[in-house]
Amino acid sequence: MAGSPAPVPENPSTVLLGAADVARVVDRIAHQVIEKAGDALPDVVLVGIPTRGAPLARRLAGRIAAFAGTAVDVGTVDITLYRDDLRMRGVRALEDTLLPAEGIDGRLVVLVDDVLFSGRSVRAALDALRDLGRPRAVQLAVLVDRGHRELPIRADYVGKNVPTSRAQKVRVHLAETDGTDEVLVTGA
Amino acid sequence: MTTLIKGARVLGGDPADLLLEDGRIAAVGGRLSVTGATVVDADGLVALPGLVDLHTHLREPGREDAETVETGSRAAALGGFTAVHAMANTDPVADTAGVVEQVWRLGRQAGLVDVVPVGAVTVGLRGERLAELGAMADSAARVRVFSDDGHCVADPALMRRALEYVKAFDGVVAQHAEEPRLTAGAQMNEGDLSARLGLTGWPAAAEEAVIARDVLLAEHVGARLHVCHVSTAGSVEILRWAKSRGVQVTAEVTPHHLLLTESCAESYDPVFKVNPPLRTDADVQALRAGLADGTIDAVATDHAPHAVEDKESEWAQARPGMLGLEQALSVVVQALVEPGLLDWAGVADRMAVRPAAIGRLDGHGRPLTPGEPANLLLLDPAARSVVDPAALASRSRNSPYAGRELPGRVVATFLRGEATVLDGKALR
Amino acid sequence: MKRHLLEAADLDRDDATLVLDTAAQIDQALAGREVKKLPTLRGRTVVNLFYEDSTRTRISFELAAKRLSADVINFSAKGSSVSKGESLKDTALTLEAMGSDAIVVRHSASGAPHRLAGWVRGSVVNAGDGTHEHPTQALLDAYTIRRRLGRLDGVRVAIVGDVLHSRVARSNVWLLSTLGAEVTLVAPPTLLPVGVGSWPVQVSYDLDAVLPKADVVMMLRVQLERMNASFFPSAREYSRRYGLDALRLAALGDEAIVMHPGPMNRGMEIAADVADSVRSTIVEQVANGVSVRMAVLYLLLGGASS
Numbered sequence: 050m051a052g053s054p055a056p057v058p059e060n061p062s063t064v065l066l067g068a069a070d071v072a073r074v075v076d077r078i079a080h081q082v083i084e085k086a087g088d089a090l091p092d093v094v095l096v097g098i099p100t101r102g103a104p105l106a107r108r109l110a111g112r113i114a115a116f117a118g119t120a121v122d123v124g125t126v127d128i129t130l131y132r133d134d135l136r137m138r139g140v141r142a143l144e145d146t147l148l149p150a151e152g153i154d155g156r157l158v159v160l161v162d163d164v165l166f167s168g169r170s171v172r173a174a175l176d177a178l179r180d181l182g183r184p185r186a187v188q189l190a191v192l193v194d195r196g197h198r199e200l201p202i203r204a205d206y207v208g209k210n211v212p213t214s215r216a217q218k219v220r221v222h223l224a225e226t227d228g229t230d231e232v233l234v235t236g237a
Numbered sequence: 238m239t240t241l242i243k244g245a246r247v248l249g250g251d252p253a254d255l256l257l258e259d260g261r262i263a264a265v266g267g268r269l270s271v272t273g274a275t276v277v278d279a280d281g282l283v284a285l286p287g288l289v290d291l292h293t294h295l296r297e298p299g300r301e302d303a304e305t306v307e308t309g310s311r312a313a314a315l316g317g318f319t320a321v322h323a324m325a326n327t328d329p330v331a332d333t334a335g336v337v338e339q340v341w342r343l344g345r346q347a348g349l350v351d352v353v354p355v356g357a358v359t360v361g362l363r364g365e366r367l368a369e370l371g372a373m374a375d376s377a378a379r380v381r382v383f384s385d386d387g388h389c390v391a392d393p394a395l396m397r398r399a400l401e402y403v404k405a406f407d408g409v410v411a412q413h414a415e416e417p418r419l420t421a422g423a424q425m426n427e428g429d430l431s432a433r434l435g436l437t438g439w440p441a442a443a444e445e446a447v448i449a450r451d452v453l454l455a456e457h458v459g460a461r462l463h464v465c466h467v468s469t470a471g472s473v474e475i476l477r478w479a480k481s482r483g484v485q486v487t488a489e490v491t492p493h494h495l496l497l498t499e500s501c502a503e504s505y506d507p508v509f510k511v512n513p514p515l516r517t518d519a520d521v522q523a524l525r526a527g528l529a530d531g532t533i534d535a536v537a538t539d540h541a542p543h544a545v546e547d548k549e550s551e552w553a554q555a556r557p558g559m560l561g562l563e564q565a566l567s568v569v570v571q572a573l574v575e576p577g578l579l580d581w582a583g584v585a586d587r588m589a590v591r592p593a594a595i596g597r598l599d600g601h602g603r604p605l606t607p608g609e610p611a612n613l614l615l616l617d618p619a620a621r622s623v624v625d626p627a628a629l630a631s632r633s634r635n636s637p638y639a640g641r642e643l644p645g646r647v648v649a650t651f652l653r654g655e656a657t658v659l660d661g662k663a664l665r
Numbered sequence: 666m667k668r669h670l671l672e673a674a675d676l677d678r679d680d681a682t683l684v685l686d687t688a689a690q691i692d693q694a695l696a697g698r699e700v701k702k703l704p705t706l707r708g709r710t711v712v713n714l715f716y717e718d719s720t721r722t723r724i725s726f727e728l729a730a731k732r733l734s735a736d737v738i739n740f741s742a743k744g745s746s747v748s749k750g751e752s753l754k755d756t757a758l759t760l761e762a763m764g765s766d767a768i769v770v771r772h773s774a775s776g777a778p779h780r781l782a783g784w785v786r787g788s789v790v791n792a793g794d795g796t797h798e799h800p801t802q803a804l805l806d807a808y809t810i811r812r813r814l815g816r817l818d819g820v821r822v823a824i825v826g827d828v829l830h831s832r833v834a835r836s837n838v839w840l841l842s843t844l845g846a847e848v849t850l851v852a853p854p855t856l857l858p859v860g861v862g863s864w865p866v867q868v869s870y871d872l873d874a875v876l877p878k879a880d881v882v883m884m885l886r887v888q889l890e891r892m893n894a895s896f897f898p899s900a901r902e903y904s905r906r907y908g909l910d911a912l913r914l915a916a917l918g919d920e921a922i923v924m925h926p927g928p929m930n931r932g933m934e935i936a937a938d939v940a941d942s943v944r945s946t947i948v949e950q951v952a953n954g955v956s957v958r959m960a961v962l963y964l965l966l967g968g969a970s971s
Contacts, residue, residue: 127694130705130733130963140666140968142683143690152697180700424775432860433674435775435797435835440859505776506783549754551774553795 249581287319287612299328470523507555542633803836826885
């Protein structure tokens with residue numbers, strides 16, 4: 050485009066987790082879910098929040114099957130239509146909402162997301178779940194907790210706690226969506 | 238009252254001075270000098286005979302909220318006109334001697350242009366029986382042009398009788414050519430665009446069929462026929478054919494049909510709704526060529542003021558018509574003079590000489606030579622300006638040229654030697 | 666997406682596909698749910714401004730807005746200030762002063778939504794204007810075809826009937842051709858507009874020649890009043906030449922579907938057994954209409970107001 054400025058060089062990024070770290074963290078969360086669920090493991094439904102929560106949920110299910118020999122259900126719930134910040138952003142395309150055929154009533158739902166920040170996405174996901182059924186309990190698993198909560202929300206399973214400043218950006222890349230597994234922190 | 242115009246280019250020729258005295262042109266020549274005369278510097282300005290409009294809607298009596306004889310006269314003077322024909326579709330309709338005399342008197346009171354009433358052909362414009370055409374002709378208004386404009390005299394037998402009857406007083410029937418059965422509910426030119434916009438089409442054939450019929454009738458009974466606001470290439474062809482046969486037919490075209498096309502309707506803004514509708518670019522080119530070669534005799538504005546509520550609406554609900562008096566000359570300059578289709582003498586012929594002849598007006602459309610009535614205008618052809626509807630003298634604002642830059646500015650207009658406009662401003 | 670949805674001719678392939686994809690996601694999100702409601706448009710106000718009676722379209726928009734938690738006001742021109750002569754502009758400005766964020770308008774005058782869009786700050790959705798367009802009907806038709814046949818690209822669609830007076834036909838012509846379908850208009854010449862030659866369609870006067878090659882047959886409502894204006898000689902002749910009966914249904918390919926925007930004239934343009942056959946998508950179209958209108962309202966109102 051004519052007149053557009055020269056591309057600004059990317060802020061230097063720090064690699065927080067490499068591919069091996071991501072795999073190890075997912076394994077650990079899988080073990081924790083198995084342990085905490087105990088006999089109720091077959092009731093667990095891993096519900097990913099798109100975009101990157103969805104493949105994370107599928108990976109967790111794969112690891113749980115490998116460690117415990119139990120195939121747990123996986124789903125996704127798109128929270129776009131439940132967001133409270135729609136008016137501050139442009140309209141976005143919607144993503145899949147797919148739940149197991151038996152539904153989530155009476156089951157143990159583990160919400161899965163990549164980064165826990167303000168907590169607003171999780172709140173939107175909880176609102177969405179309320180419209181989708183009545184789980185026995187809802188837990189939260191995240192790859193990274195970067196702090197700066199704006200709501201009283203806490204994760205049950207945390208891959209890594211990362212103290213950040215508000216100005217920083219935390220970016221999660223996954224092989225399924227980005228071609229590689231890594232977690233980056235960008236900015237001052 | 239004596240006025241000396243210095244250095245005007247008469248019909249675009251070499252600069253000359255014109256002395257106006259006692260309502261007439263007293264002298265034309267180089268470096269005239271008279272003591273006590275008001276001097277008007279016309280350096281660089283073109284002098285033309287005062288324009289004559291065959292087709293103006295002044296709305297009085299009946300819709301004084303849209304226009305009055307006075308506001309319409311002022312708009313006309315600012316546009317360089319010294320005479321306008323006021324159409325008959327007022328309320329009450331100008332179909333009796335009483336109404337035409339009322340309009341004529343209002344025009345005299347305003348004193349800005351000669352307001353020449355047009356009489357209705359049929360009672361109440363209903364197309365059923367003839368109005369008292371002779372009484373209107375014999376009235377103080379001396380009506381010579383008769384028209385049901387807005388409505389077509391569709392009944393062929395009635396049209397024939399009207400053409401014949403007005404021969405007795407050298408009148409002419411000005412036909413609004415529109416076959417009503419082919420234009421029921423019509424909103425815009427029928428074609429590709431009307432199909433897409435979902436607006437009911439007004440087919441060119443509905444105009445052309447009536448013109449073809451009427452020129453044959455005029456030929457048969459040996460009468461004069463005038464065709465209002467010709468809008469299609471086909472109509473130009475029919476007129477050319479009729480004239481080649483010697484039929485006594487004359488025709489007019491509006492400024493908007495010389496400049497604008499149906500594409501204006503894409504906005505659904507009814508300021509572009511008019512009857513007959515804006516047509517295609519091919520039609521515009523044919524109309525320009527027809528005016529240039531004389532097949533079309535005159536430019537007539539069809540100045541049609543409408544109150545805001547009649548235009549600020551859905552397209553279908555809006556009334557048809559657009560303003561024209563104040564921009565007519567500018568549009569002709571843009572559409573014909575600048576492309577080289579018409580010179581200044583040609584402009585004078587199509588906008589003053591021939592319309593005056595069609596309307597049988599004695600004192601208008603005369604050459605700018607000594608002894609002739611001092612009806613003339615001074616135009617600055619180099620000036621360009623953007624049309625601002627709020628600045629118009631008309632009481633209405635429905636100008637299709639809003640926001641458009643047009644060439645030419647009428648600097649002064651003189652009616653029988655008296656300035657009605659000076660420095661581009663109306664004097665009363 | 667633009668701020669308004671005024672005509673299908675205005676939608677490019679990306680916009681149109683976004684609407685269809687969004688509708689599909691909404692369908693998926695709501696499938697099998699007890700609470701068929703989303704909080705997306707809470708606090709937003711949608712006005713249904715209907716100058717023509719159209720219960721089904723009005724209800725469809727109303728349901729769409731309510732499922733997105735918008736407040737809905739139904740403003741029918743009958744029995745209101747409009748019947749006392751209030752102009753469209755004054756009505757629109759009044760509604761906006763009361764805080765409406767979107768106006769869904771149905772009007773007998775072509776272009777009325779365009780005029781509205783020039784007068785108000787909020788969004789305008791055309792719910793049918795005169796003989797011009799009915800864009801959400803075309804979107805729901807496209808959505809229905811895509812669900813049934815799995816694609817739109819290369820799908821052969823025959824639109825049969827009163828094209829001249831049909832806003833549904835106009836919107837479908839533009840939208841379906843934008844999305845890659847091949848449209849054939851079938852009608853007696855009197856019911857095709859002069860100027861149809863400039864449309865991106867084939868034209869045929871012979872229904873029987875077109876049917877075997879059609880993947881979709883969309884039947885348009887034909888009003889009996891047209892007979893009085895000599896658009897065709899009689900209902901019987903029209904129905905013989907252009908009506909879809911069981912015999913003609915048999916000429917269709919195995920996968921072909923039959924659509925109708927409703928309301929139907931059973932026995933005129935469509936036989937009762939055809940309307941009720943398994944090929945008919947008429948009931949589906951109604952259900953899909955709600956999802957598509959939810960998608961449109963979400964895309965126009967869901968984001969930051971400009």
